[in-house]
Amino acid sequence: MRWATGLLCGVVMLAGCGGPPSYAGGPTEGQPYSLIVTGQDVSVWKVDGWDTYTRTGEIYVEPGARSLWLRVQNPIEHEGEPHRWVKAYKVRLEEGHTYLLYRGESDFPPWPVVFEELGK
Numbered sequence: 001m002r003w004a005t006g007l008l009c010g011v012v013m014l015a016g017c018g019g020p021p022s023y024a025g026g027p028t029e030g031q032p033y034s035l036i037v038t039g040q041d042v043s044v045w046k047v048d049g050w051d052t053y054t055r056t057g058e059i060y061v062e063p064g065a066r067s068l069w070l071r072v073q074n075p076i077e078h079e080g081e082p083h084r085w086v087k088a089y090k091v092r093l094e095e096g097h098t099y100l101l102y103r104g105e106s107d108f109p110p111w112p113v114v115f116e117e118l119g120k
Contacts, residue, residue: 022059033060034093036068039102042113045069045086055067063095072103072111083109096120 027033027049036059038044046069048077052059052103055071068091073084087110093099097120104112 015085020053022054022061023047023052025050027060027062029060032063034061034063034095036061036093037096037098037100037118039100041073041103042101043071043110044101045071061093063093065090065092067091070101070113072113074109074111085110089113089115091115 023046038045038056038059042054044052044059046052046060046067047057048062048067068089069086070089071084071086098118098119100115102114102115104114106112
């Protein structure tokens with residue numbers, strides 16, 4: 001009986017915690033967060049100097065003023081020499097909001113990065 005109670009408590013605790021943080025010291029799904037979704041040609045390498053555990057997809061970031069190190073690269077379908085760079089961007093993120101980051105249109109590098117707020 002104790003074993004079943006312990007197992008049930010463990011499942012409840014895990015369910016309330018949400019997913020793991022996206023970077024060291026970052027928020028989990030159960031804490032206040034902003035969500036960054038990366039486009040195909042942009043990846044987040046660091047948040048406030050901390051390496052991200054995953055560089056693409058969804059990244060949970062603490063709301064407020066943040067420093068993001070982004071890698072921007074040429075389009076996947078580009079047949080010439082690859083171009084890419086990592087650059088720091090200062091952003092202000094609102095709690096509960098989702099942001100889409102993607103490479104903007106330009107004929108030549110360096111390409112702009114577009115920060116599109118998708119809302120709450």
